[in-house]
Amino acid sequence: MAPTIKQIAKLANVSIATVSRALSGDEKVTSETKRLVLNAARELNYRPNILARNFVKGKSNIVGLILPDISDEFFSEIIRGVDETSYDHGYYTMVISSHKNRSLVESVHTLMSNGLVGGFIILIPFMDQKIEAALMHERVPFVIISGDNNAGEFDTVTTNNYQSAFMMVEFLVGKGYKKIAHISGPADNNDALLRKKGFLDACSKNKIEIRNNWLLDGDFTMEGGELAINKILNEDDKPEVIFAANDMMALGCYNAIQSRGLKIPDDIAITGFDDILISKYANPSLTTVKVNTDRIGKLAAERLIEKMDGTNNKTAQKIEIESELVIRNSC
Amino acid sequence: MAPTIKQIAKLANVSIATVSRALSGDEKVTSETKRLVLNAARELNYRPNILARNFVKGKSNIVGLILPDISDEFFSEIIRGVDETSYDHGYYTMVISSHKNRSLVESVHTLMSNGLVGGFIILIPFMDQKIEAALMHERVPFVIISGDNNAGEFDTVTTNNYQSAFMMVEFLVGKGYKKIAHISGPADNNDALLRKKGFLDACSKNKIEIRNNWLLDGDFTMEGGELAINKILNEDDKPEVIFAANDMMALGCYNAIQSRGLKIPDDIAITGFDDILISKYANPSLTTVKVNTDRIGKLAAERLIEKMDGTNNKTAQKIEIESELVIRNSC
DNA sequence: ATCACCGATGTAAACGTTTACACGATAACT
DNA sequence: AGTTATCGTGTAAACGTTTACATCGGTGAT
Numbered sequence A, B: 001m002a003p004t005i006k007q008i009a010k011l012a013n014v015s016i017a018t019v020s021r022a023l024s025g026d027e028k029v030t031s032e033t034k035r036l037v038l039n040a041a042r043e044l045n046y047r048p049n050i051l052a053r054n055f056v057k058g059k060s061n062i063v064g065l066i067l068p069d070i071s072d073e074f075f076s077e078i079i080r081g082v083d084e085t086s087y088d089h090g091y092y093t094m095v096i097s098s099h100k101n102r103s104l105v106e107s108v109h110t111l112m113s114n115g116l117v118g119g120f121i122i123l124i125p126f127m128d129q130k131i132e133a134a135l136m137h138e139r140v141p142f143v144i145i146s147g148d149n150n151a152g153e154f155d156t157v158t159t160n161n162y163q164s165a166f167m168m169v170e171f172l173v174g175k176g177y178k179k180i181a182h183i184s185g186p187a188d189n190n191d192a193l194l195r196k197k198g199f200l201d202a203c204s205k206n207k208i209e210i211r212n213n214w215l216l217d218g219d220f221t222m223e224g225g226e227l228a229i230n231k232i233l234n235e236d237d238k239p240e241v242i243f244a245a246n247d248m249m250a251l252g253c254y255n256a257i258q259s260r261g262l263k264i265p266d267d268i269a270i271t272g273f274d275d276i277l278i279s280k281y282a283n284p285s286l287t288t289v290k291v292n293t294d295r296i297g298k299l300a301a302e303r304l305i306e307k308m309d310g311t312n313n314k315t316a317q318k319i320e321i322e323s324e325l326v327i328r329n330s331c
Numbered sequence C: 001a002t003c004a005c006c007g008a009t010g011t012a013a014a015c016g017t018t019t020a021c022a023c024g025a026t027a028a029c030t
Numbered sequence D: 001a002g003t004t005a006t007c008g009t010g011t012a013a014a015c016g017t018t019t020a021c022a023t024c025g026g027t028g029a030t
Helices: A005-012 A016-023 A031-044 A050-057 A075-088 A104-111 A129-136 A161-174 A190-205 A222-233 A247-259 A293-309 B005-012 B016-023 B031-044 B050-057 B075-088 B104-111 B129-136 B161-174 B190-205 B222-233 B247-259 B293-309
Strands: A062-067 A092-097 A119-124 A142-146 A156-159 A180-184 A215-217 A241-244 A269-271 A288-291 A318-321 A323-326 B062-067 B092-097 B119-124 B142-146 B156-159 B180-184 B215-217 B241-244 B269-271 B288-291 B318-321 B323-326
Touching: A005 A016, A005 A031, A016 A031, A050 B050, A062 A075, A062 A104, A062 A293, A075 A092, A075 A119, A075 A293, A075 B075, A075 B092, A092 A104, A092 B075, A104 A119, A104 A129, A119 A293, A142 A293, A156 A161, A156 A293, A161 A190, A161 A241, A161 A269, A161 A288, A161 A323, A180 A190, A180 A222, A215 A222, A222 A247, A241 A247, A247 A269, A293 A318, B005 B016, B005 B031, B016 B031, B062 B075, B062 B104, B062 B293, B075 B092, B075 B119, B075 B293, B092 B104, B104 B119, B104 B129, B119 B293, B142 B293, B156 B161, B156 B293, B161 B190, B161 B241, B161 B269, B161 B288, B161 B323, B180 B190, B180 B222, B215 B222, B222 B247, B241 B247, B247 B269, B293 B318
Parallel strands: A062 A092, A062 A119, A119 A142, A142 A156, A156 A318, A180 A215, A180 A241, A241 A269, B062 B092, B062 B119, B119 B142, B142 B156, B156 B318, B180 B215, B180 B241, B241 B269
Antiparallel strands: A092 B092, A288 A323, B288 B323
16 A cells, blocks of 8 residues: 555666665765656655564664653653654654563563664663663663663663762752751662762761761652651751752651741751752742753663664763752742 | 574474464464474574564554653653553554654654554644644544544544533532632643633533633643732632632642732632642642543553554544542632 | 365465665776 | 776565465365
8 A cells, every 4th residue: 555665666667776775865876866766756655664674674763762660750851852862863762661561671571682673771760680680681782771870881871869969968068057957768769879878978078967867768759758857847956958859858848847837948948859840839949959851861862872873882881961959949 | 693483493393384373373283383383482582573573464563652742741641551551452652752853743744654653642732734634644543632522533532621620610619619710721722722611611501600800811831820810819809719720820829829828728719620740739739630641541542452453443432531520628 | 995175384475675786888997 | 999997777685474375194974
């Protein structure tokens, strides 16, 4: 049904090889012949069969994008970033979500040398042995998006969690804060761990006392933030500012604080991490760290396509996405 | 490099045809032969080449998902819903985002009979002539996700904007409210239009007076909501409740109201639409309408796969996703 | 014992495209 | 003029899989 190069060949009175060459811009074909072929192609409304092309070339211009089984406000931005870059390079984007019926490892196996994708990008919340093993045997190029860049000798795009947390603490110190508490995220989340580490190191460097009971455990949820802060809000000696490892927990702190009639930032200041949609609109607006999510997708895709094109096969690169402090009114 | 059925054939001492049949579960092949083939396949760690399979079968088990060029909190849920269903049926999901370099129409053309996808789902914020024309000529099956189901004779999955808005008004009336204002969304957004229509019709039916200056224009942003409500907050004769066409605008109203020292819902009540993440945590928590976003993706994918399988080619279906009133403390 | 049939397997063509190689014609050398 | 490059085009093979058709052995009916 769909027109093929054979039909173009017949219409233009040339061989299919010439058609193929004319369409792919081979310099050897006469401009006259090229004109003929292109006209015929336009007339027939020809679209090359991508499947056939990839198949015969033995490689695919499809970029796989493997997502973990959690939902996240930022995923659509990453997807968009990847697809935009893919498109600009003439590639397609295939999303493989993990979910109850398909684990992250299984997702990798799905793509393993079935020829569908020519490479893939994988979002890994926490690198474990299973995933690493699966990736070790992978034959197509891939890039990892992760909070952590210590993940073996793989190409990785990371957010600079550590540096950003560090930066946040130094900013607070610069504003004169000395008594700083931290609410961390889940223990099995690399982003959370690195943010905590950044906090701790920055405190050490700036001679800020780290009190154990001001090192609170959270879980990245609003309730978790509320729960955590309530543990120290009753004490006489309160911290001046609380640095929550993500905005959701920071907003949980807002609730706890405001329901006690305390004022942010006068009685106690709050900062977060992520710059989710609402943070700008919270009252007071939340000081936080903004990660350039679409750049993550873009750069991961660019690096992957370099590898797929064979343009740049140098050893694994670690790309860190710069993030920025968003200073608002909560401190 | 990657193992093929030829290698399996050699290892199992059968022909490639038998291998193909054994792998695809043809009943004609002996269980003994099947055992041999499967063993060989496992030994070689064989994965069928999807590209070759789709190519030779002349159809694709890839579902295209065309997204508009706006970012949305709900997209990742829709993507997940689609991919989950695709996976369960042995299909793959390919995302085609529209953006500055590729319009929605161009996205459709991209997929047009290039063999890559066997069908697609397209999210359309507002159906216009161009898109409709592009879709008319499309050869592969597709399903539209839209706020509006009047979009010609196409298969469509819609949220029931109209009914939900209607339901919201009747709920408010049931609570005794008589003076109701509405802030609508952008004029070129179908969801917004239908919500307004639902509001108007429900008011008429319930003999609620519709005042023109209580029919406010918004733009789905927080600032828009704030701006709109400020127009009527100074008047002596204020509405008892404001029904915003989405949560963002409702939260804008929160700001305006609370900065005047008024209390929600005692002085004025607010309701929204969408049930975005924050609405649950707003203070007071926001009464709104929750759309089952993942069901939208799921049902669209199910319908599409029916068509792709040829299981069900009956005339275009209009599927409406039921949504639910989420009653909280803002009214 | 012959025939017809059936069930299991093999043979080979087909899908649309790319590309190595062959070929003929023309141009550029000796 | 004869040889050799060069250039444009054609021929045909290849990619991995599916599937229509052929083949062959065996079974049951006559």
